[in-house]
Amino acid sequence: MTATRWLAEYAWLPDRDEPTADVLIEAEDGRFTTVTPLAGGDAPTTGVEVLTDAIRLPGLTLPGLANAHSHAFHRALRGRTHGGRGDFWTWREQMYAVAERLDPDSYLALARAVYAEMALAGVTCVGEFHYLHHGPGGKPYDDPNAMSAALVEAAAQAGIRITVLDAAYLTASVDGRPLAGTQLRFGDGDAVRWGERAAAFTPAGGHARVGAAVHSVRAVPAEQISTVARWARERDAPLHVHLSEQPAENDACRAVHGCTPTRLLADREALGATTTAVHATHPTSGDLTLLGDSRTVVCLCPTTERDLADGIGPARRMADAGIPLSLGSDSHAVVDLFEEARAVELDERLRTRRRGHFTGAELLKAASVAGHTALGWTDAGRLAVGARADLVTVRLDSARTAGVPPVGVFFAAGAADVTTVVVDGRTVVADGRHRAVDVPAELAAAIGEVTS
Numbered sequence: 001m002t003a004t005r006w007l008a009e010y011a012w013l014p015d016r017d018e019p020t021a022d023v024l025i026e027a028e029d030g031r032f033t034t035v036t037p038l039a040g041g042d043a044p045t046t047g048v049e050v051l052t053d054a055i056r057l058p059g060l061t062l063p064g065l066a067n068a069h070s071h072a073f074h075r076a077l078r079g080r081t082h083g084g085r086g087d088f089w090t091w092r093e094q095m096y097a098v099a100e101r102l103d104p105d106s107y108l109a110l111a112r113a114v115y116a117e118m119a120l121a122g123v124t125c126v127g128e129f130h131y132l133h134h135g136p137g138g139k140p141y142d143d144p145n146a147m148s149a150a151l152v153e154a155a156a157q158a159g160i161r162i163t164v165l166d167a168a169y170l171t172a173s174v175d176g177r178p179l180a181g182t183q184l185r186f187g188d189g190d191a192v193r194w195g196e197r198a199a200a201f202t203p204a205g206g207h208a209r210v211g212a213a214v215h216s217v218r219a220v221p222a223e224q225i226s227t228v229a230r231w232a233r234e235r236d237a238p239l240h241v242h243l244s245e246q247p248a249e250n251d252a253c254r255a256v257h258g259c260t261p262t263r264l265l266a267d268r269e270a271l272g273a274t275t276t277a278v279h280a281t282h283p284t285s286g287d288l289t290l291l292g293d294s295r296t297v298v299c300l301c302p303t304t305e306r307d308l309a310d311g312i313g314p315a316r317r318m319a320d321a322g323i324p325l326s327l328g329s330d331s332h333a334v335v336d337l338f339e340e341a342r343a344v345e346l347d348e349r350l351r352t353r354r355r356g357h358f359t360g361a362e363l364l365k366a367a368s369v370a371g372h373t374a375l376g377w378t379d380a381g382r383l384a385v386g387a388r389a390d391l392v393t394v395r396l397d398s399a400r401t402a403g404v405p406p407v408g409v410f411f412a413a414g415a416a417d418v419t420t421v422v423v424d425g426r427t428v429v430a431d432g433r434h435r436a437v438d439v440p441a442e443l444a445a446a447i448g449e450v451t452s
């Protein structure tokens, strides 16, 4: 691959409180080789004549954004679940109806369109929390990892990286009720058989890696959580788990195990710096201490948590406890990491009736480097020499962003303001358009296929 050179009007460099003007960025073989501010950095100079070969990036250039929690097929539910009242559990029935319709071919088409929508929004890497493993009735496909392969191929075609978080999903409730109905497609019997299937999958392409997931304490019996955690540890792979999204999960866990879900995970050696707890909306103070002391990451998914009426996770208390925060669009009610990031701050304001809990730099970190790290891509998410050459440029001249100082981008911009996305040195989005995928048309076709 040849060298590429960009000149960013503004770029947000690592560990800076605000963006820097006039930054020269060069990449070769998918890695940054130069990230250098050209001037004093206060304001962009008008024309840096010597750099005639550099691609100009007007606006603010950010590192690649990581969507650390996705269920790609949930995108088919957007706008379809608001006809009546209900809660997480009634929504879940509608979600199962879509799951029932998917096979490896239709999932490839749907996930390709969803991941391309993510690319348009500046996402350079997705964590796919994947539990729809088997065919109807739980019958394995000829290739038992055909669904994982479809997801990896979808990400390749959409031009982004993926971590397939292969989820163990073994029971229907904390007290061990067996899977039934659509859930049969998720199950592998026990954690050992889950691990054998997951270990047999080697993703094609350097854009993909595999991690593990405990779906939740509802779906993996306590004594088998350690088996999944060990599987991940032995492979140095990330481990993700849905945690305390609903108070009902906490209540059931206390009733059956006499402790919170977080405590159960800690006792089963499932917490640590390579573990990500998704949601953690309803933790106790003790839970926050366990998560913080073990350096477990939390992935907040505020637009899904609001959509499903889950509640507001205590983001500032998490950060103060030493918990690294990352972000995910989860059910894809919205695919916009700017919206997820500002929700972290704005939800905290609603709860506390005070402003100013997170800086823009903290929100950027959650949306970029923290998410990449949580997905096992520890060399991505920073505009720095040696890092993977991912960049995302946001225009500052749209109706939403005109007049906004670059430092305020997370309080103004949306996914539609992303103009350029580069992943591992390859341009995936230019002038706000995906170079390979007609995203609206493919989304409409793929969703029509599974909902008609």
Ligand SMILES: [Zn+2]
Residues within 6 Å of the ligand: 069, 071, 129, 242, 278, 330, 331
């Ligand atoms: Zn989820």
